[in-house]
Amino acid sequence: MTPTFDRMTFCIHTFGCQMNKHDSERIAGMLEGLGATMVDAVEDADIVVFMTCCVREAADTRLYGQVASLKNVPLRAGSPLPKRIVAVGGCIGQRDGEKLTEQLPHLDVVFGTHNLGSLPGLLAQAVADGAHHVEVLESSSDFPTELPTAREHSWAAWLPITVGCDNFCSYCIVPYVRGREKSRALEDIEREARGYVEAGVREITLLGQNVNSYGRDLYGEPRFVDVLDAVDATGIERLRFATSHPKDLTDEVIARFGSLRSLMPALHLPAQSGSDRILAAMNRRYTREHYLGLIAKLRRACPDIALSTDLIVGFPGETEEDFLQTLSLVREVGYGQVFTFIYSKREGTPAAKMADDTPREVIQERFDRLVEAVQEGAWQANQAELGRVVPVLVEGTSKRDAAMLTGKSPKNQTVHAPLPAGLDAAGLVGTVVDVRVDEARTWYLAGTVEGAPRP
Template sequence: MHTPFMNMTFCVRTFGCQMNKHDSERIAGMLEGLGGLMVDTVEEADILIYMTCCVREAADTRLYGQVASLKNIPVRSGSPLSKRIVAVGGCIGQRDGDELTKKLPHLDVVFGTHNLASLPHLLQAAIEEGGHQVEVLDASSSFPTELPTSREHSWAAWLPITIGCNNFCTYCIVPYVRGREKSRPIEDIVVEAERYVAAGVKEITLLGQNVNSYGRDLYGSPRFAQILKALDETGVERLRFATSHPKDLSDEVIAQFGSLRSLMPALHLPAQSGSDRILQLMNRRYTSAHYRQLVSKLRDACPDIALSTDIIVGFPGETEKDFMDTARLVDEIGYHQVFTFIYSKREGTPAASMEDNTPHEVIQKRFDRLVDIVQAHAFEKNQLDLGATIPVLVEGSSKRDELLIAGKSPKNQTVHAPVPAGKTPEQLAGSIVNVRINEAKTWYLAGDIVE
């Protein structure tokens, strides 16, 4: 049977958050279902699709540089197309729409965050008719989970429970490109999770811009704790979620870390700043004291919980005192991991018009000081697992050494171990093995697999 993309190869390049990664899996599922063959490199691809992020300026720069460089890469030998078809979707596609084709004239297709399902016919039109094919919708009429998927790993699955965001943090472009928050019915989520478990998935990660507010639009109040309980009952071995907004993290959800079998002892809880003044300017709607109380409750419920966070350095108007409030928060809490960012102005957000006269050199020095604190605590936290035997979900071979396996601990630490005799990393991928830890570095643990 002939399908529209038979004998054509495609490659998906993904920037940004887990939701973008999940959208990329949906795109791969659609194109494979229509006869396309996914490849790993740009040189092999007849069709190249960029799933983009516009949260930080660096993502824009990266996209423009990569698309511009394609002019120098010829189409592969044997391709059924006379030219490579290039498409841009995700958040930059949603934000810029037709403007992208003016800045990148050799771009063929632009689509947004709300119309993944339109991509096949847009690509087909670009192939058959030429010209620029652009479709960006203001809102979605369906959930992207209704589309087929081609997961990167058979043993792990992303499971979106909400799309969009209602928070409007003043630095963030996401509500403008992902739209208002929309929750899936509990029944649909549970059915999808049960299907994954039956297919052998070991780890499910629930996705949403703010999972803690799940269900407010459907049921009148958040029901995220109910979702966690329901998915624990599916029998999945490991359950995680991202991202969690502090203002909506309830005591009921916190309690699940001490009671649910499958819920991993790790939580990403973005603080963004430790200064109440900056938090107010950011429209985060919590104080540093409230954030500290949440951490205390989490550690009461699950003493071994590994916490990670996001911190923005150099938000407009940040003073040395504001920065020191942030540094004290990070030092006091002692995170396993901190994602540190220098503030990136995003046009269209309220913070973009805020005045800031702080020299970049001052901001950079603050950033470097914070990184020193982060690294010290990450190293200190990992030392606590020296000598312990930890169950590790194997992901494959280590990037450091192909004779080592790499995987994740329950606390989401990267763990390396030598491959047992007679085995390969590929054979072990997706299995859970016990590793006795004999080395603890800042960003990883290492040890030996034990029975």
């Protein structure tokens, strides 16, 4: 029997990567399709779903704190339920399973990364009997894209092309909780992309733990370049992808940054470290020289490309010289954005067994130096935009000022501009406006709208 959630409300708290965000959209689509209404605040929700990430220890701590705090939040007036139903899914759900209900007794439902479609049934059982319900599958034979999706924005869509990962970097838990890499058929990807274009979507982001190796399991060799060509041919206005592994970034894909109409001039290419010794210990399977060679090729194909990356400080055994290699990589590449992390030990990964006696204060001091260099580089990269007119996809208004539009440039920079007189902010959301850049800060650009919006 199909469960129903008429008169019930739900909210979803999402941690981690874009894949988790898209999984949350699927959950919202399923629950709305069964009669529930999505709300923003926990206080207004009969059902609370946490979509979790276990890449770093801080995510575990935050989840436990937020779930525990729900014990003190009263159920809304008029709720059809005797108690609030709390569910945990995503990577922590996959990793910990039944253990979560032992540590959080008021948790009702746990599900994993391979069985999103089971959530409505698990919630219905918890509503009916008040007991714990846990279902965590080791793998799935289906690619979970046929589930209904309630997209956060009408003008943008996530489009998964792979799930799982085969790389097994020594610090990373993802292959153990997301499973081995599995690719969608190219025809299915093209059909979904075309449907989005027909529905008015302006920007598609292709998703995968390593999009560059797409198709190796289906076709015997990577065919990511074919995905780019096929999605571009649908007429999509803006095309992006995440995430890329440097070892699988091919010359053919690099060339598309100079030839594909829709492919935005921005690439996130995680380096993780600038030291060959640390890269080998991380099992990244490329060298600093190879990585810098990719950067040179990218800039030949698209001289104005914006580059971003991930960097880890404090990996076991990292010396000052190793760290200085990372610091020099930041300065040599000139990233527009860098996501910096202090190494977080994840039980079950090879790196968790590596000895390290580096004092925490030394690691923190290196991290602070890296952040300073990142900020300097980001500020410098943005100075090149001064005086330029950039097309900005409007996402809404600033949280601080309802009269200030905010959106993204082709390079994925945040851009602010005052709302032009006589125009309605809500009507501009999802349109493209030209903004002349008058100010370039470290993390954003600001300027003035020129001309009429492009619907």
